[in-house]
Amino acid sequence: MKIAIVDDEQDELDCMSRRIGNHLSYLGYPENVIHCFHSAEEFFSAWSPGGYDLILLDIYMDGMPGIEAARLIRQRDRDCRLVFCTSSNDFASESYEVGAHYYLLKPFSDDAILGMLRKLDLETYESSRFITLPDGKNILLRNIIYTEYHNHVVTIRTKRDGQVRTRISQAEFQ
Numbered sequence: 001m002k003i004a005i006v007d008d009e010q011d012e013l014d015c016m017s018r019r020i021g022n023h024l025s026y027l028g029y030p031e032n033v034i035h036c037f038h039s040a041e042e043f044f045s046a047w048s049p050g051g052y053d054l055i056l057l058d059i060y061m062d063g064m065p066g067i068e069a070a071r072l073i074r075q076r077d078r079d080c081r082l083v084f085c086t087s088s089n090d091f092a093s094e095s096y097e098v099g100a101h102y103y104l105l106k107p108f109s110d111d112a113i114l115g116m117l118r119k120l121d122l123e124t125y126e127s128s129r130f131i132t133l134p135d136g137k138n139i140l141l142r143n144i145i146y147t148e149y150h151n152h153v154v155t156i157r158t159k160r161d162g163q164v165r166t167r168i169s170q171a172e173f174q
Contacts, residue, residue, distance in 0.1 A: 001029055060086060
């Protein structure tokens with residue numbers, strides 16, 4: 001799972017990154033990439049639609065506030081999970097407008113973070129992100145390590161199934 005945390009306070013970034021990584025491992029998601037950003041502007045310089053499965057945004061940040069960042073994200077990415085992490089309920093109603101999946105109040109406890117991760121229903125989200133091969137086999141995108149193409153055959157190297165081969169052009173597979 002690829003996660004972005006956007007908060008202008010370094011202590012919050014460190015704490016949230018560590019806790020989320022630990023809780024995801026506990027829930028059975030040990031392979032995660034967590035990127036931390038100190039502002040929405042820094043996040044947008046690295047972001048592309050579909051680049052993150054879960055984005056956690058602080059609402060009160062210098063520069064662009066989290067609610068504005070969420071609006072920009074939603075214009076180009078309807079699928080990622082959005083969570084607001086903030087010290088106030090003031091923007092709870094606006095979070096619905098941008099399709100936020102959770103509203104986490106600071107200071108957050110381990111139970112609150114674990115509850116948030118469970119509420120996000122990550123298993124359903126992860127299982128919906130797969131590719132169907134011409135033979136009807138489904139492969140979870142998160143399990144693909146790399147692909148090779150030779151003579152109209154794509155060889156897919158996966159974490160769980162080893163190698164899977166299918167006759168298809170590379171362009172069609174992509």
